[in-house]
Amino acid sequence: MSGPRPVVISGPSGAGKSTLLKKLLKDYKGVFGFSISHTTRDPRPGEVDGKDYHFTNREAMQEDIDKGEFIETDEFSGNLYGTSKSAVQDVRAKGLICILDVDIAGVRHIKETNLDPIYISIQPPSIEVLEERLRGRATETEEKIQSRLEEARTDMEECNEPGLFDIVIVNDDLDEAYEKLQSVLKEEITKVQEVIKS
Numbered sequence: 001m002s003g004p005r006p007v008v009i010s011g012p013s014g015a016g017k018s019t020l021l022k023k024l025l026k027d028y029k030g031v032f033g034f035s036i037s038h039t040t041r042d043p044r045p046g047e048v049d050g051k052d053y054h055f056t057n058r059e060a061m062q063e064d065i066d067k068g069e070f071i072e073t074d075e076f077s078g079n080l081y082g083t084s085k086s087a088v089q090d091v092r093a094k095g096l097i098c099i100l101d102v103d104i105a106g107v108r109h110i111k112e113t114n115l116d117p118i119y120i121s122i123q124p125p126s127i128e129v130l131e132e133r134l135r136g137r138a139t140e141t142e143e144k145i146q147s148r149l150e151e152a153r154t155d156m157e158e159c160n161e162p163g164l165f166d167i168v169i170v171n172d173d174l175d176e177a178y179e180k181l182q183s184v185l186k187e188e189i190t191k192v193q194e195v196i197k198s
């Protein structure tokens, strides 16, 4: 499919991906579109089905996976997550920059496809800060916090693997991290803005 390059955002749970993406989507209305993933986890307070995720159950999701409807899926912290082909096509059909928020296993799966996105890793300044953020968000049980921190240790080690990401952004100061994110995406943003103007 032609159009702007998609963007894959990855990084440990609690690093600040959603915070940065919400700002980006708000500041660049009509430029970006979010690929709405499927998940078997329960919605958090305030999350909306069909907006934040397609909340589903394991049986239904497995059936759709077996039908070949997903680009990639992964088991993360006891739940199934996945990007459906239609989630990406819906955004790209509108000429928008498609943003995918996936874990590091998802990044590796996407590398095997012909999507050709820009790969960005958002990292916390340290595991201690990450733990504080996860606890501060107050959305996970103690067991889930521990399992997410375990996944985070692997992510923090693997993110600097040569060729895996185009850029690793450390989200310490939010404004600085957002500046870096915008600057990596500038070329694609400009392309879409020029199409809008023409």
Ligand SMILES: Nc1ncnc2c1ncn2[C@@H]1O[C@H](COP(=O)(O)OP(=O)(O)OP(=O)(O)O)[C@@H](O)[C@H]1O
Pocket: 011, 012, 013, 014, 015, 016, 017, 018, 019, 020, 133, 134, 136, 137, 171, 172, 173, 174, 175
């Ligand atoms: N630079 C920052 N400084 C301080 N707090 C931050 C910063 N960035 C994000 N946070 C806070 O950290 C918490 C986790 O952020 P967020 O939910 O965006 O993480 P995430 O990477 O999207 O996690 P997940 O993958 O679990 O969805 C939130 O409470 C958010 O407000």
Ligand SMILES: Nc1nc2c(ncn2[C@@H]2O[C@H](COP(=O)(O)O)[C@@H](O)[C@H]2O)c(=O)[nH]1
Pocket: 009, 010, 011, 012, 013, 037, 038, 041, 072, 073, 074, 076, 081, 082, 083, 101, 102, 103, 104, 105, 106, 107
């Ligand atoms: N491989 C995939 N990973 C995904 C997808 N959607 C989200 N995620 C990742 O899951 C964890 C946890 O997310 P949370 O919303 O439960 O906190 C996080 O790292 C996301 O990036 C997906 O479609 N595929």
